Amino acid sequence: MSEKKKLDLNRVPIPKQEPLVRKKNFSEVALGYTEEQALREASRCIQCKKSSCIDGCPVDIDIPGFIRAISEGNMPEAVRVLKDKNCLPGICGRVCPQETQCEMTCALAKKGAPIAIGRLERYVADWERYHPEIIGQQRNCARFNGKRVAVVGSGPAGLTCAAELAKLGYGVTIFEALHVAGGVLMYGIPEFRLPKDIVQAEANYVRSLSEEVKFDQVIGKIATVDDLLGNGFDAVFLAPGAGAPMFLNIPGENLSGIYSANEFLTRTNLMKAYAFPEYDTPIKVGKEVVVFGGGNVAMDASRCALRLGAGKVYIIYRRSRVEMPARAEERENAEEEGILFKLLTNPKRFIGDEQGKVKAVELYEMELGEPDESGRRRPIPKPNTEFIMEIDTAIVALGTRPNPIIPSTTKGLELTRWGTIKTDDATGRTSKEGVWCGGDMATGAATVISAMGAGKRAAVDIDAYLQGKS
């Protein structure tokens, strides 16, 4: 490409459903590029020699390569380039925090108009789903090499590791506790941000590569990690995520009507409670809903509550807007839909009625002090600011920690003081011979793409280990 070509700094916006319409349905908020929009955005890429965008992608996608293929109208080639490094492009294109990854390191970011890499990735993945014959042609796995690997958990880390190992010729079996594949992609992230048929289509691609996914298998219960190693598996990759919810630990928290975000989202997304009573799983959302927390999970839970028919939904966060860990884009989407933010506010206790249902929450105000270990200004309670707010439903979205089922049933697995499994970052190796780990279980709650990166690195190391041994 010629250096002289005039830079086009007009990022093509992605069409979205109108806020007033979308807050009443579970259909996808962002509608995706049309062909013309994708071509226009792709043509802005200057095809840098030293493509700094790739440095920002944990799975090293050849970003200029797939964008060039789009510009040239060669969609099968775009699919090939993407799938070479990323088995879940339709997912990543939608939920990667691109502004802190590939789009942050894109050469045009300095000019304030990075290439919309995620949106283009999504465009290619969506094109592929409408052309299933292409996947069939491009699937190429090595022949079975006689070795078997067990993958525990079918979230992004597990699926990626399984796909990579299967491509290399390993016999891979995925063990999943739930009845579907996808992990948080299925039970946590709502339909309107990540449609479940897309997750299933991409998970099915991985399933088509690996030997099988065994559902309903809680490892640690139905079989331990040692059982797997003793029963024909040469290595085990642990990717069970960090699924145990944290609570506020304040009085009244066990009243009915108070949910962890995990429960609220699982009922809604995985069990389809939004279609109750057609689906059997119920959910209760009253008129006034409060959500505690300031991250992406709080945004997702509040937007689900709105769509389930809540009158007013408040996000209650103890720091101020700048400290909120949620992505700016998600916060804006939430605000557009009418979610109300009560910042610098913290709960003290819940108050229930005679039936044991929550009816109010006592809150107090906070102010910001000196920065703490996390670098963010520490919130301090303001004395005598207590007030009572009447509510019907509360959702606690404070984050999650690792589930102890696997660590407590596996001998020789060293843990960190956060309860995560001690893991070498570069290889995914744990303290136990033959056992690797990656994703949220190794790092604590993080992102889809970092979990995928970990799955990939572990696959490379498992391969090196098993080949070295043979």
Next chain:
Amino acid sequence: MYRILDREDLTSEIHLLKIEAPRVAKKAQPGQFIIVRIDEKGERIPLTIADWDGKEGSVTIVFMEVGTSTRKLALLNTGDSILDFVGPLGRPTEIEQFGTVVCVAGGFAIATIVPIARTMRKAGNRVVSIMGFRTKNLVFWEERLGSVSDELIVTTDDGSYKRKGLVTEPLKELLQETRIERVIAIGPTVMMKFCSLTTKPFGVKTIVSLNPIMVDGTGMCGCCRVSVGGETKFACVDGPDFDGHEVDWDLLMKRQRTYLDEEKESLELWKKKMAGAIVNE
């Protein structure tokens, strides 16, 4: 899919299904439970493992028809399949040589206490079992529980069979007459609560199997949280067995009633569908 190998109606409302689940059967222990999802639109409901056979590869569940899911389950026959069957979940019942153990059960839990009584006896305990029913025609498995107990007491609320009264009455007499090291009480929440209240003055440790509403059964959602000894516990991973003297029973019962309106709505819809299905045939 998990195939139903056998079905038995223990009473008009309590049914037994033997399900093909070899891997679960291999690991099952007394006091653990499974989660079933009957069909694509079904919810996940927990049921105690009533028995298992590692050789045959089967797991038996016994359940009472209460709402939509248990009624759907009751319609299945030998040869049909269940979509999801997850387990064994929860911690097994603590089994040791305690001395004299009293096993108290009511309703569907007669079936779930059998393997506990059996294992307690194998561990060298003298096992006295008390089984309680509302009325005579709901009595089942008297012989089976009797065969794994040293002594068996049967009560009916209305006195239509054997001893008249509630299970807590013979329980209290036993506590007064003999030295008892442990009581296991399983059944409806109120029954477990009153058994715990009965044993408390005697200081006899009483284990109950709590049944809060659950979703995943693996510690992921926190729906099953109960308060025991002032601490919040997740019944699916920390239990379901807990010390009955420490349980906050009122909280448990209130949380169990969270979805009463929805359960009614779901059942109405189900009944309508069933009525339609019959008309259409």
